[in-house]
Each structure stands twice: as C-alpha cells, then as structure tokens.
Ligand SMILES: NC(=O)C1=CN([C@@H]2O[C@H](COP(=O)(O)OP(=O)(O)OC[C@H]3O[C@@H](n4cnc5c(N)ncnc54)[C@H](OP(=O)(O)O)[C@@H]3O)[C@@H](O)[C@H]2O)C=CC1
C-alpha cells in the first residue's frame with residue numbers, strides 16, 4: 001500500500017522518514033517555499049532539524065499528488081483537522097484516513113476519528129497514537145504505538161502497511177479509548193511540568209500522574225470506551241513518556257508556568273485546547289476531573305500555581 005503523509009511538521013516528517021524504509025512515501029506540506037527548501041536541503045530545518053530526509057521520500061505541495069496514495073496520514077494539529085478535511089478531502093472520499101493528532105476540538109468536543117467520520121463518512125477512519133517523540137522515530141529508535149480503527153480487517157491491513165522496522169504498531173478497534181488516552185495525557189503532562197517547575201518534587205509528580213490516570217480512566221468509562229485501552233500504549237504508555245520528559249512540549253509548557261516564565265505561543269501544545277474542551281465536555285456530565293479542571297483554570301489565568309495546588313490538596317478525603 002502506498003502512503004502519503006499530509007502535514008510537514010515534526011511528527012509528519014518523522015513518520016514519513018520511518019515509512020520510507022519500506023518504499024516510496026510522499027510528504028505533503030502546505031507551504032510551497034518550505035517544500036522547495038526541504039527538497040533542496042533534504043532536511044526539515046524548521047520542524048525537525050538535524051535529520052536527513054531519505055531519497056525514497058517525495059516532497060510535494062501538490063495535494064492531488066499526495067491524495068493518490070492508498071493510505072493518507074493526517075499529521076496536522078487537532079484544532080486544524082476539520083478545516084483541513086474541508087479544504088482538501090472530498091466529502092465522498094473512500095480513502096484510508098489515519099489521524100496522527102492528539103486532542104479534542106474545543107468548538108465541538110470531537111476527537112480526531114469522530115471528526116473524520118463526520119466529515120468524510122465513507123472513508124476508513126483510524127488513529128495512530130501512543131508514546132513517541134518525533135525525533136526518536138526519525139532517528140530510527142524503537143517505538144511502539146497504538147493503531148485504532150473500528151473495522152478490524154481494515155485495521156490489520158493498515159497495521160501491516162504502517163509498521164516499520166523501528167515503529168511497531170499494536171491494533172485495537174476501540175477508537176474512542178485511543179482518542180481519549182492521547183488527548184488527556186497531554187493535560188496531565190502540563191500539570192506535572194507545573195509541579196516540577198514550581199519545585200514541588202518528584203513525589204508530587206507521581207501523585208499527579210497516578211491520579212491523572214485515574215481521571216482519564218473515569219472519563220473513558222463514562223463515555224463507554226474500554227478502560228484496557230487507557231492502560232495501553234495510547235493511554236498509560238503516553239502518559240508516562242509525556243509526564244517525565246523535557247522533550248514533551250506539553251510538559252515544557254507546564255515547566256515554564258511552574259517557574260513563572262512565558263512559553264512560545266506558536267508551539268504546538270495540544271493539551272491547552274484539550275483542557276478547555278474537556279472542561280466543557282465534563283461540566284454537564286459531572287464527571288470528576290479535578291486535575292484537568294485545575295490545569296484549565298491555570299491556563300486561563302483564573303488561578304495561580306499555589307492556589308491550584310491548594311485546591312487539589314484540600315479536596316474531600318476519599319477511598320482510592
Ligand atoms: N512532535 C511529536 O513528537 C509528536 C506529535 N504528535 C501529534 O502530531 C500532531 C502534529 O504535531 P507536530 O507535527 O509535532 O506539530 P508541528 O508544530 O511540528 O507541525 C504542525 C504542522 O501542521 C501544519 N499545519 C497546521 N495547520 C495546517 C493546515 N490548516 N493545513 C495544513 N497544514 C497545517 C504546519 O504547517 P506550517 O509548518 O506551514 O505551519 C506544520 O507543518 C499533534 O497533534 C501532536 O500531538 C504525536 C506524537 C508525537
């Protein structure tokens with residue numbers, strides 16, 4: 001199966017580099033000047049510096065050329081996904097569309113698979129998610145991810161097509177669980193960054209990760225997702241990676257907030273919008289998401305770090 005990756009950011013470029021081990025792959029970028037520069041230098045200096053682009057990778061800004069592939073990976077930020085589909089993918093398309101973003105839309109509360117299903121109903125909608133930094137994938141370091149698609153037969157084909165020597169995919173039909181894990185862990189990673197940045201210590205981080213996982217699982221159960229999915233690569237696995245590494249932009253944003261510094265607003269930090277989306281989603285349902293709500297208030301300037309910690313620590317005592 002031929003593969004195109006749409007979105008020449010860090011993750012899209014890294015996935016295309018890994019897939020190029022198996023044969024021809026196309027990387028599409030929206031900015032023709034950026035594509036020309038990548039073609040000339042055989043590297044993506046803007047988004048993934050220091051890594052060579054293999055010869056088997058074609059670069060294009062021609063969307064028709066990119067859409068000719070059997071499998072289309074969508075590697076654009078979550079809040080841009082719906083607009084991207086409207087602009088570039090015909091509503092009647094029957095393509096294999098694999099979302100590679102993590103988050104929920106603030107405007108609608110939809111995750112990536114739901115957005116694809118709503119906007120391109122006849123397509124095969126899947127999500128590729130889990131613990132992986134673009135730089136690690138691009139350098140050929142071993143990585144394991146979750147591939148979720150409701151149609152298991154289609155999922156098996158995609159699993160074969162997208163697994164490479166260094167990128168090992170496990171599959172599930174629980175797309176909702178995979179969407180939730182990848183989105184929610186980013187918010188918890190912000191909280192962990194804040195805790196470490198503010199000097200609250202490793203024990204506080206362990207508490208936030210564990211109680212964060214508890215609220216991730218609670219929401220998943222409420223929405224009918226499989227809690228086993230949350231315990232897998234796309235949930236627990238990605239939570240561990242993102243909450244403990246300064247390679248994570250979500251964690252680094254938290255660190256900056258914790259020490260009282262600002263953070264480059266142009267960086268893709270999916271947990272910011274996701275925190276707001278989850279607050280909207282859970283306010284009506286009443287699902288208890290104290291860490292997520294605290295992060296949202298902090299991000300919106302409604303609370304500072306000491307107040308946020310005090311709010312979490314003064315909650316009623318209860319059974320674990
Ligand atoms: N980086 C990582 O380690 C990982 C990232 N992810 C996920 O991948 C997704 C993308 O992140 P990442 O690649 O890191 O982000 P980057 O900020 O590196 O890149 C985002 C890319 O999306 C492009 N883009 C934005 N809006 C549009 C649009 N409307 N149409 C076309 N292209 C658009 C940008 O184009 P331009 O350059 O022209 O602005 C840019 O190339 C996120 O959801 C993230 O959570 C998942 C796992 C790992």
Ligand SMILES: O=C(CO)COP(=O)(O)O
Nearest residue numbers: 130131132133248249250
């Ligand atoms: O999702 C990721 C790792 O799995 C990347 O994390 P950041 O988006 O926080 O950099």
